[in-house]
Amino acid sequence: MVREPAVRDAARPPLAAAGRHPAGADEVSGEAGRVGPVNGSPPQIDATRLRVAIARLSRRLRHHELAGLTPTQLSALATVEQAGPLRLGDVAAVEGIAPSTLTRIVTALEECGYVKRCAVPGDARASTLAITPRGHEVLERIRHESTAMLAQSLALLGPEQIEVLADALPALEQLAEVDPREARAR
DSSP states (O other): OOOOOSSOOTTSOOHHHHTOOOTTGGGOOGGGGEESOOTTSSOOEEHHHHHHHHHHHHHHHHSSOOTTOOHHHHHHHHHHHHHOSEEHHHHHHHHTOOHHHHHHHHHHHHHHTSEEEEEETTEEEEEEEEEOHHHHHHHHHHHHHHHHHHHHHHTTSOHHHHHHHHHHHHHHHHHHHOOHHHHHHO
């Protein structure tokens, strides 16, 4: 299998425009992944290729020092930061994990000093989870590293590719916000 070079000549069309699949094309499964109108309307999107590209980019962005955290621990920490102090059951629900799994995650985050449990007044059995200043600091550092890594990758693209990506950003943001399973349930 021939791999495409990491940096493309600006005059050379991207693989998709050239009608070829990137390395790893064996992961693309024919027409089943195509989405969108046919017969000259807007171009079809190969959902499989899009999934593979997003997964690879996501892996690359996560392939840096995560302050000793697993991706699941990092996600739970970010949830607590974003939503404020939360009951443990609420964190488990947002993260889509079992309460027993969350207990292990919270224990690890507490041992690192990234979160603290706070008693709920009037309910001796309940507690909330709050992020600590150290937790804020580690999330900011990870975000900064990820953003810098993505900026380096973007610098490898030509002006036309940057423009196409900028135009696609609102659609990508919408895809990231909406879970199709939840949209169908409504």
